[in-house]
Amino acid sequence: MNSQSNGSQDLFAGNDMTDYLAELNDRQSQAVLHSDGPLLIIAGAGSGKTRVLTYRIAQLLAAKKSWASEILALTFTNKAAREMRERIEHIIGPEANKLWMGTFHSIFTRILRMEAEHVGYKQDFSIYDSDDSDRVVKGVLQELRIDPREIKPKQIRFRISGAKNQMISAEEYAAKFVQSSLDDIAAQVFKIYNNRLKQSNAMDFDDLLIKPIELFETHPEILEKYQDRFKYIMIDEYQDTNRAQYIVTKMLASKRENICVVGDDAQSIYSFRGADISNILNFKEDYSNATQISLEQNYRSTQAILKCADAIIKQNKQQLEKTLWTENPKGNPITLLDNFNEREEAQRVAQHIRNVRMKEGYRFNEIAILYRTNYQSRVFEEALRRKDVPYQLVGGISFYQRKEVKDVIAYLRLLVNPTDEEAILRVINEPARGVGQKSLQTLVSLARQNDTTLWEVLQNPVMLTDVYKPAQARVREFISILDECRQELGGKSLVDTTRDILDKTGYVKQFIEENSQESLGRRENVMELLNAISYFERSRENASLSAFLQEVSLVSDVDNMEKDTPAVTLMTVHASKGLEFPVVFVVGMEEELFPMGGRNGEEADI
DNA sequence: ATGCACGCCCTTTTT
DNA sequence: GGGCGTGCAT
Numbered sequence: 001m002n003s004q005s006n007g008s009q010d011l012f013a014g015n016d017m018t019d020y021l022a023e024l025n026d027r028q029s030q031a032v033l034h035s036d037g038p039l040l041i042i043a044g045a046g047s048g049k050t051r052v053l054t055y056r057i058a059q060l061l062a063a064k065k066s067w068a069s070e071i072l073a074l075t076f077t078n079k080a081a082r083e084m085r086e087r088i089e090h091i092i093g094p095e096a097n098k099l100w101m102g103t104f105h106s107i108f109t110r111i112l113r114m115e116a117e118h119v120g121y122k123q124d125f126s127i128y129d130s131d132d133s134d135r136v137v138k139g140v141l142q143e144l145r146i147d148p149r150e151i152k153p154k155q156i157r158f159r160i161s162g163a164k165n166q167m168i169s170a171e172e173y174a175a176k177f178v179q180s181s182l183d184d185i186a187a188q189v190f191k192i193y194n195n196r197l198k199q200s201n202a203m204d205f206d207d208l209l210i211k212p213i214e215l216f217e218t219h220p221e222i223l224e225k226y227q228d229r230f231k232y233i234m235i236d237e238y239q240d241t242n243r244a245q246y247i248v249t250k251m252l253a254s255k256r257e258n259i260c261v262v263g264d265d266a267q268s269i270y271s272f273r274g275a276d277i278s279n280i281l282n283f284k285e286d287y288s289n290a291t292q293i294s295l296e297q298n299y300r301s302t303q304a305i306l307k308c309a310d311a312i313i314k315q316n317k318q319q320l321e322k323t324l325w326t327e328n329p330k331g332n333p334i335t336l337l338d339n340f341n342e343r344e345e346a347q348r349v350a351q352h353i354r355n356v357r358m359k360e361g362y363r364f365n366e367i368a369i370l371y372r373t374n375y376q377s378r379v380f381e382e383a384l385r386r387k388d389v390p391y392q393l394v395g396g397i398s399f400y401q402r403k404e405v406k407d408v409i410a411y412l413r414l415l416v417n418p419t420d421e422e423a424i425l426r427v428i429n430e431p432a433r434g435v436g437q438k439s440l441q442t443l444v445s446l447a448r449q450n451d452t453t454l455w456e457v458l459q460n461p462v463m464l465t466d467v468y469k470p471a472q473a474r475v476r477e478f479i480s481i482l483d484e485c486r487q488e489l490g491g492k493s494l495v496d497t498t499r500d501i502l503d504k505t506g507y508v509k510q511f512i513e514e515n516s517q518e519s520l521g522r523r524e525n526v527m528e529l530l531n532a533i534s535y536f537e538r539s540r541e542n543a544s545l546s547a548f549l550q551e552v553s554l555v556s557d558v559d560n561m562e563k564d565t566p567a568v569t570l571m572t573v574h575a576s577k578g579l580e581f582p583v584v585f586v587v588g589m590e591e592e593l594f595p596m597g598g599r600n601g602e603e604a605d606i
Numbered sequence: 607a608t609g610c611a612c613g614c615c616c617t618t619t620t621t
Numbered sequence: 622g623g624g625c626g627t628g629c630a631t
Contacts, residue, residue: 076620106621127621129621130620149626205621208621269619270619270620272618272619273621372619373617373618373619374618374619375617375618375622395619395620403623434607434608434609436607437607437608438608468608470607471607471608553621572619575619593618596618596619
């Protein structure tokens with residue numbers, strides 16, 4: 001691996017700024033030394049982008065341009081944020097913890113928590129992931145008497161999310177964007193969906209980006225507070241910002257224009273979730289005095305690989321011109337493996353892995369298998385198992401998306417935010433306590449009729465009179481368990497409180513009684529969640545339940561990837577972005593699958 | 607009315 | 622390898 005790679009060697013032995021400037025090439029140090037005014041860094045793949053960003057922050061601090069607490073650095077993944085923070089900590093020490101560095105979602109959640117009341121929320125609002133959103137949509141569809149099997153909740157959610165990303169309100173959507181009956185349904189659902197989230201004191205992922213804009217638009221004095229606080233703003237992966245992210249950062253930067261964006265139009269991979277490549281293409285028009293610096297030297301790949309990538313990217317119609325080059329060796333040619341089907345492919349990849357290990361001495365953790373979609377992993381897992389090759393899966397159904405984990409999390413969410421309707425619906429009959437569909441339906445419609453929260457209905461004995469008698473008692477039991485555990489929050493530890501919930505509800509007991517392979521696994525996952533909570537509690541100063549919940553709702557699986565375990569890594573191409581492996585298999589390179597095409601496969605997407 | 611077992615469905619990429 | 626809906630038993 002090259003010395004400029006993401007490798008683990010300590011690059012920051014010296015504390016003297018000049019020391020590490022010496023490690024940079026001309027363009028890199030130019031970018032690091034630029035301090036005031038808008039700066040656009042076009043950073044090709046493997047061109048040392050992270051190192052430039054970290055050094056730039058260190059440089060701003062060293063030159064006393066600002067305090068750490070006045071720098072805002074936004075990334076897309078927790079991993080990128082953590083990596084940068086660690087590197088900066090090496091240079092400047094614990095002061096690094098004062099940086100406002102994190103994903104868009106986590107930073108703006110932080111701001112929203114502080115300003116919640118100004119956007120009509122309570123501080124401990126819940127965060128709904130896409131699964132929660134789908135379930136809300138589904139509920140709304142049912143209330144509208146639309147069969148969720150004919151109209152898929154996901155389709156509706158995509159439309160709502162797409163609209164939100166582009167800052168189109170439910171009202172505007174209904175007025176302007178209805179072109180099909182599906183749009184029409186989406187428009188109806190959109191409004192109700194928003195109300196329901198609001199009433200549940202919950203935000204979805206998109207809200208975390210939109211609500212700050214609302215906040216700043218309606219409260220100029222609050223906007224100004226943050227404009228003054230953030231003297232320097234840095235945005236990583238700018239090519240992947242969507243409209244909301246573009247607007248909110250522009251608002252924050254407009255006073256000082258000390259905004260530095262780093263990106264590469266050729267590496268835009270998130271258009272499917274609203275990323276708008278024109279944000280980076282138009283940066284120079286947004287800020288007429290912007291400086292542009294292109295990082296074109298690649299430190300990661302061989303010439304052979306670079307040449308191949310370049311030949312493909314050159315065909316993009318819209319792009320910022322640049323040519324990647326490298327001083328690295330020519331390297332092995334790329335090997336093409338023709339296969340009859342996926343089973344043969346997997347089998348031969350597994351064999352190749354054994355070969356490169358035996359003949360060329362690579363270790364398992366230096367090898368990666370990349371595919372387009374998670375479900376492709378299965379056949380490779382099988383093949384690797386058969387050949388006794390250890391592997392680790394990154395992504396797919398992540399730990400925090402498992403049903404049993406989500407259930408326990410839902411219980412915890414209810415301690416913090418009892419009005420979280422999605423959480424109630426999730427666990428009110430989990431484990432089965434005799435509150436079935438029929439009773440639930442009654443309860444929900446009571447809430448709607450009285451324009452109140454489900455929680456309110458559950459608590460109100462008068463309202464419950466219409467509900468099936470046996471269910472009433474069970475509802476009361478459910479409520480009192482939650483109330484009891486909520487009392488504990490201040491006193492007991494989080495793990496103990498969680499254990500109490502599990503005990504009182506019999507959640508784990510059901511798994512023990514079932515005693516099947518499956519329930520055993522589920523039980524283990526719940527135990528692992530307890531471990532995670534306990535670890536969180538031990539490693540944090542102010543380890544509140546709501547802080548834990550926030551963290552788990554904003555982590556992804558790549559964040560937990562183990563770099564040193566002796567295992568081949570399996571993941572999607574998306575998840576691999578920014579990582580390095582000496583040996584890489586890109587599998588399933590089939591028409592329509594890679595790149596993904598099909599009916600709506602537009603040329604721009606390809 | 608609820609609970610359970612079964613068969614059906616689907617699987618882009620992520621915060 | 623999931624969830625989810627259906628249909629049957631309790």
